[in-house]
Amino acid sequence: MSLLKEFKEFAIKGNAFDLAVGVVIGAAFGKIVDSLVRDLIMPPIGLLMGGINFNNLFFALDGKDYSTVALAKEAGAATLNYGVFIQTMVDFTIIAFAIFMVIKLMNNMRRQDEAKVEAPAEPTEEVLLLREIRDNLKK
Numbered sequence: 001m002s003l004l005k006e007f008k009e010f011a012i013k014g015n016a017f018d019l020a021v022g023v024v025i026g027a028a029f030g031k032i033v034d035s036l037v038r039d040l041i042m043p044p045i046g047l048l049m050g051g052i053n054f055n056n057l058f059f060a061l062d063g064k065d066y067s068t069v070a071l072a073k074e075a076g077a078a079t080l081n082y083g084v085f086i087q088t089m090v091d092f093t094i095i096a097f098a099i100f101m102v103i104k105l106m107n108n109m110r111r112q113d114e115a116k117v118e119a120p121a122e123p124t125e126e127v128l129l130l131r132e133i134r135d136n137l138k139k
Contacts, residue, residue: 029095029098030095033091033094033095036094037087037090037091037094041090042087052083053083054083054084054086054087055081055083055084055087056068056083057081057082057083057084058072058079058080058082058083058084059079059080059082060072060077060079061077061079061080062075062077062078064077069081
């Protein structure tokens with residue numbers, strides 16, 4: 001089979017499309033969570049911690065003091081941006097929890113479907129009568 005033909009077969013399969021849709025939805029979900037953390041969760045946490053903006057928590061490696069990361073970068077100083085790391089960890093925790101909840105919901109639905117094993121239907125009147133005749137013939 002030619003390489004082009006194999007690629008066409010792969011690209012047309014449903015799995016490739018499902019993967020592409022998952023990546024696009026995942027990217028959009030990441031943006032939503034990023035906004036949720038950056039705009040709704042971190043400001044109150046920063047306020048509770050004395051008005052700290054986590055994006056400006058950094059350590060300049062040149063030993064000088066800068067008021068913001070932007071000023072440090074402008075001066076050409078290398079920085080360790082641990083505030084951005086903290087915010088990224090919060091993002092990850094929220095995304096991981098959301099995915100856990102979706103998987104838990106799907107597992108619960110699958111278990112419920114498996115538990116709904118259909119009980120055998122009640123035999124009809126004819127079957128009951130035939131069984132009775134069979135039992136009488138055996139006697």
